[in-house]
Amino acid sequence: MTSQKTSHHFTKIAFKPLHTNLFNIVLLSIFLTLGSAKVYSQDIVKKTVPIATKSPKSTTKGKNKTKNKAIPSTIATADTIKKDTVVVKKAFLEGKVKYKAEDYAKIDQKKKLITLYNKAELYYQDIELKSGIIVMDYEKNEVYAGRIKDSSGAYTQFPNFKQGANEVEPDSIRFNFKTKKAIIWNSRSDQGEFKIKAAITKKENDSVYFLKGARFTTSKDVDNPEYYFQTNKVKFIPGKKVVTGLTNMVIAGVPTPIALPFAYFPMSKETSVSGILLPSYNDSNTRGFSLQNGGYYFALNDHYDLTVLGDYYTNGSYGMRFESSYAKRYSYRGNVNVRFENLINSERGYPDYSKQTIYNIQWSHARDSKANPNSSFSASVNLGSSKYFKQSINQTNVGSNLNNTLSSSISFSKTFNSIPQIRMSLSATHSQNTKTQEINMTLPTLQLSVDRIYPFAPKEGIKKGFFKNINLQYNLNGRNSFVTTDSLFFKPEMFKNAQVGMQHTIPISTNFKVFKYFSASSSFNYQEVWYLKTISRNYDKDQSKVIDKVVNGFDAFRTYTFSSSIGTTIYGTFNFGDDKKIKSIRHVMRPSISYGYTPSFKKYYDTYASDATGTMTKQYTRFEGGIYGAPGITNSNVLGFDLSNTFEAKVADSDTTKVEPKKIMLLNNLNLSTSYDLNANGTTSLAWAPVRVSGGTQLFKNKMNVNFGATLDPYAVDNSGGRINIYNINNGGSLFRMTSANMTINYSLASTEFDKKKKDDDNQVARNGGREDDLFGKNTDVRNQKSQFDDKEDAEDPITTFFRSKLPWDMTFAYSLTYGNTNREKKIINNSIMISANADLTPKWKAGLSTGFDFVQKGVTFTQIRFERDLLSWRMDFNWTPFGDYSNWNFFIGIKSGVLSDVKWNKRRVNDKTVR
Structure with a gap:
């Protein structure tokens, strides 16, 4: 001391x-x-009455006086x-100041300064400031924060300035508490997906910043980004927008020729912002150069939006698309896509010149069950030109191209809580074959059903026995149906051929036990059909042929049927011993016998002359061609036989710690069915129907699905291939003649990473009618490019990550075999295999292959090769279909961030789809 x-x-x-x-x-x-x-x-309050002053008595001399x-x-x-x-x-401060520092907090009263050093923190109102050193001038209402040096002389403890939701990490900062203005040196901040770094930042107020020497990027490392936009003058409004002067793009530290005189970046905190969608450039051999997918996005409100897109080719072809999504929480959600294209091939005056208009309409709507539990509304619409997906200039979806059916359904249902309960539904359906261009449409379909009524059931207790289980229902079905073609769809000609009908059914049924182990059921079905159009058939001598004349007016027919069945369940167990690998096999059989009877309603049939002489007559019913069919002229009396089988095994578990054996399924189902016609006379009709065999199972931990089927005919055939009333075994053959057989195998296997996570593929493929898997390749949408890579930050050095990484992969196999032997041809009709494989070659490289081989046609089926590269802030992919009718290639490179999704380069080449 x-x-x-x-x-x-x-x-x-x-x-x-x-x-x-x-x-x-x-x-x-x-x-x-x-x-x-x-x-x-x-x-000093002025008094109203002056107070009189008295001179004190003088006790002193002159001076004192x-x-x-x-x-x-x-x-x-x-x-x-x-x-x-x-x-x-x-x-001088409008709030309480809190501060702390690890080394010291020094107050200089003379200079009005408070100095905080080493891990200094200061809190004032909504402002949080952390830095190596903080100096507060409480006379000028200013604070300064900066870095400090460590023992090695390196700068550490950079300032972190946070006000509300805005956060800045500069080298140093000077801030005024009163004016809210600040000057920031080398600031770093995150604004949405953007990372911004600026040499000097001037904070004008709470909502406006001016930046000098700034760079913008979506890279994770703002100090060493893969790319950035360099600009000198910036006006920045947090959460709203960024407006810059001359902006130049820099990639890997090298300035590029890509520059703009000014730039505008929307940064709204809202879920969506209206804006322009930049088109992509392409070219075609027959249509010339093009701009595709350019348009405008309208963020209309919080519940729905609208996207308008267009394509234009220099030969005059063009396309328009309107896409809208809408949603309301706990009420409904859906989307609408309307596509229209005007296609021109070649040039006017050339022989291959053609012109065509195609369109496609898609609508998907789902109503939340919470909105109204007693009613529902749903829609799934996919209709338009049959050739749209094959000829569209903007669709490259092979799964949709190969699909031959378009279907739609719009339905509304309501339940009336009455006794008995009533259910009603209105629906409109559409089915379109793109090959034949035939369209089947119902507009509308009315369905009404009344709940089951048990007239003989007790008010209390269980329903047991034949009579107590008798019940009946009422069902109503009404339809307005059209059958037309592509060219007549929604034209007057379509409505002229409308078919209107109404079907009433009253089923009466019961079920009961027989001999304790057998379950039996019986039913009686009454049916009444109303039509507004019937036919009248006659031979016209002028035209020399039979013609049908439409008869307008109400007409009806009534039919009834009866059926009954009985069945049971049989269990069988085969034990092999506890010391065996297979402990036991359990076999469950469910046999059943059914009987059905339908009488003849010949009273509804008339005759007509089939030739000019009138001698040859034939029978017909005026109800032919009705949407609910026509009454039968022959009675039906048929016995049916069905047998279903299930096989299950108990095997020793590979895990020796488990006591109980493991159950595995050998055959999920093995079904056999046939019937016998009691009315068959043995010459003109054959009694036994072919035996139909079908089955399926799952192998390799349910990764392989195997399904098979076969048709076995007990009768022989003649030289022309017709069935004859001779059993095949009596004609020198086997007991049954196999007329057809089929088998399909689907096998999927994957690494642990791929097996745990589901692939989030584009649902638009399924909506267009294509396959959800990638056996027909991935969908290549020019506008919506999705990455397969997960956006995860690298916690380790890239080299270390490479050698320690587990490369996920998956494979899918589909095998199909069809055998035909209807006329002793013994021919393999179809024999093909399809394979799809995806793998991560490295943590940044993905590759995929879809291909197959047709052993009958001896050729390779659809093949697609695809690659994708993760370029950190960027992504690159390449899809190539090397041969076939749908050969094409597509190359894409662009920024991952959604806010800069228009910064991309896309190039593709497809086969020019000729208008036919």
């Missing part, structure tokens, strides 16, 4: 006890000083002093 200076003693003794209270004492002294100034500046005479004058002057106009000063 003797070697230390006195000043050191003073610092240690005096500073430490006042370390936590000194600032409060200084503030208290300031407030007391301001308070005393306030007392002296109080107004003179002084005493001056006193009244002074008081009178004080009474006439004017009101004080000095403005009362407010406190």
Whole structure:
């Protein structure tokens, strides 16, 4: 202690006890000083009546008298002093300041400074400031924060300035508490998907910043980005927009020729913002150069939006698309796509010149069950030109191209909570064959059903026995049906051939037990059909042919049927011993016999002359061609036989710690069915129907699905291929003649990573009618390019990650075999295999292949090769279909971020789809 200076003693003794209270004492002294100034500046209220002053008796000599005479004058002057106009000063801070530092917090009262050093923190209102050093000038209402050097001389503890939702990490900052203005050096901040770094930033107020020497990027590392946009002058409004002057794009530190005189980046915190969608350039051999997918996005409100897109080719072809999504929480959600294209091939005057208009309409709507539990509304619409997906200039979807059917359904249903309960539904359906261009449409279909009624059931207790289980229903089905073609769709000709009908059915049924182990059921079904159109068939001598004349007017027919069935379940177990690998096999059989009878309704049939003489007559019914069919002229008296089988095994578990054996399924189902016609006379009709065999199972931990089927005919055939009333075994053959057989095998296997996560593929493929898997390749949408890579930050060095990474992969196999032997041809009709494989070659490279081989046609089926490269902030992919009718290639490179999705380059080449 003797070697230390006195000043050191003073610092240690005096500073430490006042370390936590000194600032409060200084503030208290300031407030007391301001308070005393306030007392002296109080107004002196002028009295209305002057107070008379009395001269005190003089007990002194001249000098004292003179002084005493001056006193009244002074008081009178004080009474006439004017009101004080000095403005009362407010406190220099409008909130409480909290601060702390690891090394020290020093207060300089003379300079009005508070200095915080090492891990300094300061909190004031909505402002949070953390830095190596913080200096607060409470007289100027300013604060300064900066870095400090560590023992090695490197700068550490960069400032972190946070105000509300905005956060900045600069080298240093100077901020004024009163004006809210600031100057920031080398600031770094995140605004949505953007990362911004600027040499100098001037904070004008809470909502406007001016930046100088700034760079914008979506890269994770703002100091060493893969790319950035360099600009010198920027006006930045957090959460809304960024407006810049001359902007140049820099890739890998190298300036590129890509520059704009000014740039505008929307940064709204809203879910969507309206804006222009930039088109992509392409070219075609027959249509010339083109701009595709250019348009505008309208963010109409929080519940729905609209996207308008267009394509234009220099030969005059063009296309328009309108896409809208809408949603309301707990009510409904859906989307609408309307596509229209005017296609021109070649040039006017050339022999191969052609012109055609195609369109496609898609609508998907789903109503939330919470909106109304007693009613529902849904829609799934996909209709338009049959050749749209084959000839569209904007669709490259092989799965949709190979699909031959478009279908739609719109339905509304409502339940009436009456006794008995009533259900009603209205629907419109559409089915379109893209090959034949035939369209079947119902507009609308009315369905009404009344819940089951048990007239003989007791009010309490269970329903048991034949009579107590008798129940009946009422069902109504009405349809307005159209059959038309592509060219007549929604034209007057379409509605002229409309068919209208209504079907009433009353099923009466019961079920009961027979001999304890047999379950029996019986049913009687009454049906009445109403039509508004019937036919009258006659021979027209003028035209020399039989013609049908449409008769307008109400007409009806009534039919009834009877059916009954009995069945049971038989269990069988084959034990092999506890010391065996296979402990036992369980066989479950469910045999059943059914009987059905339908009488003849010949009373609804008439005769007509089939030739000019009138001697040859044939029978017909005026209800032919009706949407609910026509009554039968022959009675039906058929016995049916069905047998279903299930095989299950118990095997020893590979895990020796488990006591119970493991159950595995050998055959999910093995079904056999046939029927016998009791009315068959043996000459003109054959009694036994072919035996149909079908089955399926799952192998390799349910990764392989195997399904098979066969048709076995007990009768022989003649030389022309017709069935004859001779059993095949009596004709020198086997017991059954296999007329057809088929088998399909689907096998999927994947690594653990691919097996755990589901692929989020584009649902648009399924909506267009294509396959959801990638056996026909991935869908290549020019406008919506989706990455297969997960956006995960690299926690390790890239080289270390490469050698430690587990490369996920998946494979899908599909095998199909069809055998035909209807006329003893013994021919393999179809024999093909399809394979799809996807793998991560490296953590940044993905590859995929879809291909197959047709062993009958001896050729390779659809083949697609695809690659994708993760370029950190960018993504690149390449899809190539090397041969076939749908050969094409597509190359894409662009920024992953959605806010810069228009910064991309896309090039593709497809086979020019000729208009036919």
